[in-house]
Amino acid sequence: KNIRILSPLSKTFTEKEVINGLKQRILKLEQQCKEKDGTISKLQTDMKTTNLEEMRIAMETYYEEVHRLQTLLASSETTGKKPLGEKKTGAKRQKKMGSALLSLSRSVQELTEENQSLKEDLDRVLSTSPTISKTQGYVEWSKPRLLRRIVELEKKLSVMESSKSHAAEPVRSHPPACLASSSALHRQPRGDR
Incomplete structure (x- = not known):
C-alpha cells in the first residue's frame, strides 16, 4: 500500500519538474528572441545612420565648396577692377563651377534614389527567397x-x-568563334528568365 500511495505523489512531483523545465526553456527562448530582435533593430539603425552619415558628409563637402567659391568671388571683387578678359574668365569659371555643383547635386540625388531602389529590391528578394539563412551571412x-x-x-x-x-x-568539329562570344555577351542573369 505504501508503494501505491507514493507513486501518485511521485508522478505529481515528476510532472511539476517537467512543467518547470519547460517553463524555464520557454523563458530562455523568449530571452534569445528579445536579444535577436535587439540585434536586428540595431543593425537597421546602423544602416540608416550610415546612410545619413554619407549624406551629411556629401552636404558638408558641397557647403565647403560653395564657401570656397564665395570667398574666391569676394576676394576677386575686393582686389579691384580687373581687365575685361579676366572678368569674363572668372565669370566662365564661376558658371562652370556652378554647373559642376548642380551636376554633383543631381548625381547625389540619383545615387540616393538608386540606392533606395536597390535596397527595396534586396528586401523584396530576401523576403521571397527560400534561402534566407544563406543570405543572412552576406549582410x-x-x-x-x-x-x-x-x-x-x-x-x-x-x-x-x-x-x-x-x-x-550535337558535337561539331569546328564551332564558329563568333557564336560562342556572342552568346556570352547576350547572356542574361537567371533571375530575369
Missing part, C-alpha cells in the same frame, strides 16, 4: 568581398550553362 560582408562572390557565382553559372549547352547540342 556583414564588405562591398569588395560581395563583388568577388558575385563574380565567382557568375563564373560557376557560365560554366554550368556552357556544360548544359554542350550536352544539349
Whole structure:
C-alpha cells in the first residue's frame, strides 16, 4: 500500500519538474528572441545612420565648396577692377563651377534614389527567397568581398550553362568563334528568365 500511495505523489512531483523545465526553456527562448530582435533593430539603425552619415558628409563637402567659391568671388571683387578678359574668365569659371555643383547635386540625388531602389529590391528578394539563412551571412560582408562572390557565382553559372549547352547540342568539329562570344555577351542573369 505504501508503494501505491507514493507513486501518485511521485508522478505529481515528476510532472511539476517537467512543467518547470519547460517553463524555464520557454523563458530562455523568449530571452534569445528579445536579444535577436535587439540585434536586428540595431543593425537597421546602423544602416540608416550610415546612410545619413554619407549624406551629411556629401552636404558638408558641397557647403565647403560653395564657401570656397564665395570667398574666391569676394576676394576677386575686393582686389579691384580687373581687365575685361579676366572678368569674363572668372565669370566662365564661376558658371562652370556652378554647373559642376548642380551636376554633383543631381548625381547625389540619383545615387540616393538608386540606392533606395536597390535596397527595396534586396528586401523584396530576401523576403521571397527560400534561402534566407544563406543570405543572412552576406549582410556583414564588405562591398569588395560581395563583388568577388558575385563574380565567382557568375563564373560557376557560365560554366554550368556552357556544360548544359554542350550536352544539349550535337558535337561539331569546328564551332564558329563568333557564336560562342556572342552568346556570352547576350547572356542574361537567371533571375530575369
